[in-house]
Amino acid sequence: MELPRLDHMGVVVDDLDATAAFFFDLGFEREGGGPVEGEWVDEVVGLDGVRVEIVMVRTPDGSGKLELIKFHEPADTEGANPLPANRLGFRHIAIAVDDLNTIVDGLRAKGFDTVGEIRDFEDTYRLCYVRGPEGLIVELAEQIASEGAS
Known part of the structure; x- marks a missing residue:
């Protein structure tokens, strides 16, 4: 099976406006976004009662996209954790x-x-x-x- 392309990466944030502004400062452009909720998203992400706000940003040439996601429900109770560059996972x-x-x-x-x-x-x-x-x-x-x- 051939992988057609990488569509986007999701980034969960608390301050959606500040994070979007940061990526706009880097030259990303807004592609869309808005509220997302409902049983279908609960089933996709494996959480109950999901209510999120999304801002999609893309590079000017369209080759890369980020889905910036603010979870209103269920909210993260731990907050941002600025991990070092060597921490396992997407960094x-x-x-x-x-x-x-x-x-x-x-x-x-x-x-x-x-x-x-x-x-x-x-x-x-x-x-x-x-x-x-x-x-x-x-x-x-x-x-x-x-x-x-x-």
């Missing part, structure tokens, strides 16, 4: 950007910062992890030279 998403330093400067002006340092990988990519709202980790990757270039 970050990577976004190709054109001007990493300018983007990081803009995010820092809004109170976000890098997890570690901005570093170049083999003169090909400039990379960093940024800690977003609620502990989310986003890797920014700027291609600074063609791969295989000498």
Whole structure:
């Protein structure tokens, strides 16, 4: 069986507006969203009484989508837990950007910062992890030279 494509990734958040704004600042565009509830969603996610608000965001070229999800019911009782980059499980998403330093400067002006340092990988990519709202980790990757270039 051939996998046709990755459709989207879901990100559960508490502050839907702040998280959506963070991704808009990175260049994502709103694709849609709204409230979701009912027996069908209860059965899909394995919880009772689900009532969520969703914002779908996508990259400008449409190649990547995130489903930002705020659970109103049942609510998470533990809250955000900003885990370290080595914790098992889905830990970050990577976004190709054109001007990493300018983007990081803009995010820092809004109170976000890098997890570690901005570093170049083999003169090909400039990379960093940024800690977003609620502990989310986003890797920014700027291609600074063609791969295989000498």
